[in-house]
Amino acid sequence: MRKICSAVLLGAVLLSSPAFADPTETAAAAGKDASWLFIQTAQKVQFDGKTLTLSGVSPSVVMFTDRPARAAEAIPTATFIKDWGIKGKNSFVADPPNAGLTSIVDGKLQTATVELKQPSLDGTTLTFQARVLEGTLPASAGTTSVFIDSAQCVGKWPNHC
Numbered sequence: 001m002r003k004i005c006s007a008v009l010l011g012a013v014l015l016s017s018p019a020f021a022d023p024t025e026t027a028a029a030a031g032k033d034a035s036w037l038f039i040q041t042a043q044k045v046q047f048d049g050k051t052l053t054l055s056g057v058s059p060s061v062v063m064f065t066d067r068p069a070r071a072a073e074a075i076p077t078a079t080f081i082k083d084w085g086i087k088g089k090n091s092f093v094a095d096p097p098n099a100g101l102t103s104i105v106d107g108k109l110q111t112a113t114v115e116l117k118q119p120s121l122d123g124t125t126l127t128f129q130a131r132v133l134e135g136t137l138p139a140s141a142g143t144t145s146v147f148i149d150s151a152q153c154v155g156k157w158p159n160h161c
Contacts, residue, residue, distance in 0.1 A: 034065040038148040045103055045144040047137040052130035081121045097149035103141035112137045
């Protein structure tokens, strides 16, 4: 009986917790000078020479800091895209980020470096205007990870960039 009560209590705690931790605390602990990097994953990618389309994107973006802060957090993809448009001298609007894109193409890993602009999220489809800086983006590929360059955090979350 004690095992059942413990399992029910643990389940209630887990189910009552928010899906995402509060990144305000993580950002504050890392400090105002922290440089944040971001990772977005998707089941599929397509590129037509200008528009990068990620299908089946994860509902969260992982954000983490360089040394010495060494902090990490997950934020909703929708929040990340909404905050992209916040204007400021360190924003992604003012200074579009570079990103490393890795995809599985014909069973092999392929990488490219791109500049990302104008994100748009529609359900689980995320699009960017993209310019290839190095490498080759495939016209179509499977599992993909996008490693987005840093942003200086300058304010209270979520208006961090």
